[in-house]
Amino acid sequence: xxxxxxxxxxxxxxxxxxxxxxxxxxxxxxxxxxxxxxxxxxxxxxxxxxxxxxxxxxxxxxxxxxxxxxxxxxxxxxxxxxxxxxxxxxxxxxxxxxxxxxxxxxxxxxxxxxxxxxxxxxxxxxxxxxxxxxxxxxxxxxxxxxxxxxxxxxxxxxxxxxxxxxxxxxxxxxxxxxxxxxxxxxxxxxxxxxxxxxxxxxxxxxxxxxxxxxxxxxxxxxxxxxxxxxxxxxxxxxxxxxxxxxxxxxxxxxxxxxxxxxxxxxxxxxxxxxxxxxxxxxxxxxxxxxxxxxxxxxxxxxxxxxxxxxxxxxxxxxxxxxxxxxxxxxxxxxxxxxxxxxxxxxxxxxxxxxxxxxxxxxxxxxxxxxxxxxxxxxxxxxxxxxxxxxxxxxxxxxxxxxxxxxxxxxxxxxxxxxxxxxxxxxxxxxxxxxxxxxxxxxxxxxxxxxxxxxxxxxxxxxxxxxxxxx
Numbered sequence: 001x002x003x004x005x006x007x008x009x010x011x012x013x014x015x016x017x018x019x020x021x022x023x024x025x026x027x028x029x030x031x032x033x034x035x036x037x038x039x040x041x042x043x044x045x046x047x048x049x050x051x052x053x054x055x056x057x058x059x060x061x062x063x064x065x066x067x068x069x070x071x072x073x074x075x076x077x078x079x080x081x082x083x084x085x086x087x088x089x090x091x092x093x094x095x096x097x098x099x100x101x102x103x104x105x106x107x108x109x110x111x112x113x114x115x116x117x118x119x120x121x122x123x124x125x126x127x128x129x130x131x132x133x134x135x136x137x138x139x140x141x142x143x144x145x146x147x148x149x150x151x152x153x154x155x156x157x158x159x160x161x162x163x164x165x166x167x168x169x170x171x172x173x174x175x176x177x178x179x180x181x182x183x184x185x186x187x188x189x190x191x192x193x194x195x196x197x198x199x200x201x202x203x204x205x206x207x208x209x210x211x212x213x214x215x216x217x218x219x220x221x222x223x224x225x226x227x228x229x230x231x232x233x234x235x236x237x238x239x240x241x242x243x244x245x246x247x248x249x250x251x252x253x254x255x256x257x258x259x260x261x262x263x264x265x266x267x268x269x270x271x272x273x274x275x276x277x278x279x280x281x282x283x284x285x286x287x288x289x290x291x292x293x294x295x296x297x298x299x300x301x302x303x304x305x306x307x308x309x310x311x312x313x314x315x316x317x318x319x320x321x322x323x324x325x326x327x328x329x330x331x332x333x334x335x336x337x338x339x340x341x342x343x344x345x346x347x348x349x350x351x352x353x354x355x356x357x358x359x360x361x362x363x364x365x366x367x368x369x370x371x372x373x374x375x376x377x378x379x380x381x382x383x384x385x386x387x388x389x390x391x392x393x394x395x396x397x398x399x400x401x402x403x404x405x406x407x408x409x410x411x412x413x414x415x416x417x418x419x420x421x422x423x424x425x426x427x428x429x430x431x432x433x434x435x436x437x438x439x440x441x442x443x444x445x446x447x448x449x450x451x452x453x454x455x456x457x458x459x460x461x462x463x464x465x466x467x468x469x470x
Contacts, residue, residue, distance in 0.1 A: 039053060051092055054069075086120065121163050163179075173199055365430065372435045381399035398412075
């Protein structure tokens with residue numbers, strides 16, 4: 001019996017209640033609800049005009065295509081290009097009258113946006129010799145199977161599937177509703193661990209499957225979610241019923257990388273192939289800087305640009321000497337080039353002026369954080385600057401979150417932007433508060449202790465006391 005049929009028989013009487021329960025955990029704040037992702041056909045209204053999120057169907061773009069994209073953004077928008085935490089492109093500042101021209105220019109460049117269910121794979125899948133299995137091939141098979149479904153399942157707009165074959169740049173830190181991750185089994189064999197909800201570390205494993213079993217298993221899960229309703233996410237699924245229905249060829253374990261590799265820097269793929277990883281400052285760059293950079297990269301031999309999680313951009317086609325030259329040039333055109341750059345550990349939303357919901361200019365505060373609290377930014381923790389409680393830049397928990405409020409800022413410790421702040425501060429107090437937090441870590445950190453470990457040991461009460469000190 002198919003898993004979806006079995007599940008329907010066992011859970012029919014509680015399906016509606018379970019779907020309702022999955023929504024009950026969402027705070028009652030309709031203005032904060034996030035629906036479908038903005039696209040060319042349905043851009044989102046923001047503080048600086050219309051926003052388009054774009055994920056091409058190809059792994060990357062040629063230099064000519066990326067140049068055309070930058071030119072189109074400057075012509076039809078305000079020229080600002082962003083790379084999101086999940087590696088999507090965002091184009092800002094369009095108007096209702098300029099959208100048709102943007103779409104036409106993107107189409108003319110041969111850039112085809114991905115549509116349908118979001119299926120994410122590591123950016124180097126198919127190129128990385130350390131990859132256990134080719135995730136991109138499995139993702140393509142899954143897309144074909146989903147497209148063949150009749151009728152098409154009605155699924156939650158932000159439902160996400162991750163297919164991760166391992167390698168250098170995994171998606172272990174990203175959350176997903178459904179996750180397939182390759183793992184080595186017997187000699188010459190690969191299995192795919194199927195899990196639901198969370199990151200690689202927090203997801204609940206349902207089964208360990210062969211490649212032939214993996215795609216049908218995901219299709220069955222999508223049918224279950226469609227049966228639960230158009231708002232159902234992975235967390236709404238009943239684990240016990242699903243585990244009983246799926247075949248399992250291995251123990252139900254799920255191993256994630258202990259140490260995540262940053263996309264920033266030079267990555268050697270063997271056979272004289274390498275990839276140069278860069279990060280636009282706070283995930284945002286102007287089209288003018290992009291165009292200058294592309295001219296330099298193309299002259300050095302670059303032939304492809306890919307985006308990657310953690311707001312990164314990957315340059316392909318360079319040799320070692322060229323990569324070093326392009327890396328130095330990138331620093332002069334709006335990119336961060338070092339994995340140790342403290343700004344890599346600050347997640348920043350668009351902020352006031354770009355987002356109508358934001359209460360403060362997040363990038364200005366990021367500059368203050370770099371100047372006033374260097375002890376916090378040792379790479380052990382993430383500081384999240386959220387203009388409002390939506391937490392778009394970092395939906396999960398962060399060690400420190402500064403949330404915009406009508407009268408100032410809320411300070412959240414080990415929580416998300418939706419968590420209750422441990423303290424509220426006025427608009428003029430932020431710099432002094434950042435300096436106090438910096439002193440707290442500097443004065444209490446033991447030998448070899450990280451900022452994250454120090455704050456964890458001290459606890460939220462110590463942070464609150466430091467914030468209240470004059």
